[in-house]
Amino acid sequence: MGKGEATRERILEIAESAVLAKGFGATSIDEVIAEAGLTKSGFFYHFKDKNALAHEMLRRYVATNDQLFDEIFARGHQLSDDPLQAFLISLKLLAETMSDLPNGHPGCLIASICYQERLFDREVRELTAQSVRDWNARFRKILDGIAAVYPPREPVDLDDVADMLSCIVDGAIIMSKTLNDPSRLERQILIFRSCVKLMFAPSPLP
Amino acid sequence: MGKGEATRERILEIAESAVLAKGFGATSIDEVIAEAGLTKSGFFYHFKDKNALAHEMLRRYVATNDQLFDEIFARGHQLSDDPLQAFLISLKLLAETMSDLPNGHPGCLIASICYQERLFDREVRELTAQSVRDWNARFRKILDGIAAVYPPREPVDLDDVADMLSCIVDGAIIMSKTLNDPSRLERQILIFRSCVKLMFAPSPLP
DNA sequence: CCAAAACTGCACTCACGGTACGGTTTCTCC
DNA sequence: GGAGAAACCGTACCGTGAGTGCAGTTTTGG
Missing domain, CATH: 1.10.10.60 (Homeodomain-like)
Structure with missing residues (x-):
């Protein structure tokens, strides 16, 4: 280097x-x-200008996040063969990772850029959009694997459930920052986990 | 005037x-x-300066939102005496309201300020925090009423479930804007609604 | 050692937030 | 209808930050 x-x-x-x-x-x-x-x-x-800086920052941020997700979901898959169990384990790991951050999550660059969009050119905005789509697709794939084994109780659109995780994480980061309480992020991920459980886990037979 | x-x-x-x-x-x-x-x-x-502008904008935004929530949850309560049904109806109304916005939701001022915090003084930041706390408390109160009648299946912290709605809305607004797809917000509210149903609705007796 | 890479220094321009202040229009109320 | 307050306008000014241009200097790797 x-x-x-x-x-x-x-x-x-x-x-x-x-x-x-x-x-x-x-x-x-x-x-x-x-x-x-x-x-x-x-x-x-x-x-060459501030926009180029934003572009590189974003590439870096997305790459780091992708790597984190790769690790966490691979680990979940290692620890259980059952797709639902693997996902639940991964969510727990994700929650733990977030709560281990020393000063709370620093914030989501995507969200930050979202509220400043006019400052950036098309290229930057397209990059943010594509990363969100990629993350949603990744979660969707996992959910497909789960739904194949455990039919959902409620009729839910799996795309929406996949989106939900991104939404909750982004929203929880904002709440954590606004209320100055880092624990909210962890707790929101765990609540999402409970929802996944309720959606797919078979009801206890009487 | x-x-x-x-x-x-x-x-x-x-x-x-x-x-x-x-x-x-x-x-x-x-x-x-x-x-x-x-x-x-x-x-x-x-x-007197830009900060004063922000302060007034925020007061306005919070007041408008509060009023909207008042109307929607009052309406839900009108249409059903059952606390769970009333909440589910209100969520549906909320989703419809959001999807009726001509160009999609314009964005959440709280979130926008969250990612610009150093620009604002303590007063403005305290106002954002207080409004979030108020909204959470409002949802929490509703959930208390529901849980009194329908004990939740999974052991969930009702505070976290209350937070979840704010998180999802904020997150979904960001996703809507980022992907330039206003429908995401409506769909996320409806998915949250499904989760509430799964949490509290009694399992169908065989 | 040499050429490219990685900078420094300086002198600008332009946009924006904000201040200061005197003057002018437009209400409002008696 | 007149006086005084409220709601502005005009102009001149300061500091900061983005960005340009370009000549010069140091650092680094082959």
Whole structure:
């Protein structure tokens, strides 16, 4: 890894936490470069403008999240052959991972960008949309596997259930931040887990 | 209503849609006053700074939402004496209301402010937190009434279930905006409704 | 050692938030 | 209808932050 790439990473790291803490518009390049210890010229050598910075931040964020999901759902599948059990275990792991974050979840970049959309170009917005679609598709696939074994009690659209997880996580992050209570995120994931259980787990036979 | 108050309302209306569309930081006073047809001096006559604008916008937004909830849950209670049925009806009404919005839900101001927090003073942030707490308390009260009649199947914390509605709505708004598909919000509310049904509705006796 | 990569320094421009203040129009009430 | 307050307008100004341009300097890897 060249030195330039290391600097890029440092900038992205600093920028990400700043953006999640106070929004993209309120994050000044001056403050980022001050913390990174380089000059304005140095910054614009790596990123042609703020939009390019957003684009790279997003790529980084999505990649990290994808990797996390890969690990968590693979682990769930390791621990149980039953698709429902595997998913429930994974959700528990996800909840634990979230609650282990030292200062709570730093925030969702997608949501942050969502509320600033006019600031970004089509490319960035398309990237956010595609990542959300990918995550939904991933959850949907898991749910398909479950529904094949355990027919749902209520007539539910599996696409909507898949969407639900993303929605709950995003919403819970906002609530955690707004109320300054990191535990909400963990608890919301666990409540979603209960809902999945209720939807698919066979009723106890009398 | 004096003429001044009318101008204030006009400014707030214009500012709200702009803020929801592109974020608070990206909304310039210049563009707001251009659309409102007044000068900078006129603006600062009504609001001492941007933070004061945010504060008033928030008060307005919260009041509107509170009123909507009052109406919807009162209506549900009118249509059924059973607390569970009343809630399920209200959720359906809520979903319909959301899907009737011409261009989809414009966005949640709370969430928008959440991702821009450093821009606002303590007062504004406290107002957002209090409204979220109020909404959660309202839902919690309804759930208490339901649980008194229908004991939940799974051991769930009713506070978490109450939070869940806010989370889902906020998350679904983000997804709707990100994917440019307004229908997601309605569908997520209905999925939440299914979950409530599964949690509390008595299993069909064989 | 040399060329490319990774910067620095400086001097700008433009947009935006905000201040200051004197002047002008428009209500409102007696 | 007149006085005074409320609701503005105009202009000039400051500080900050994004972004440009470009010449010069250091660092690094082959």
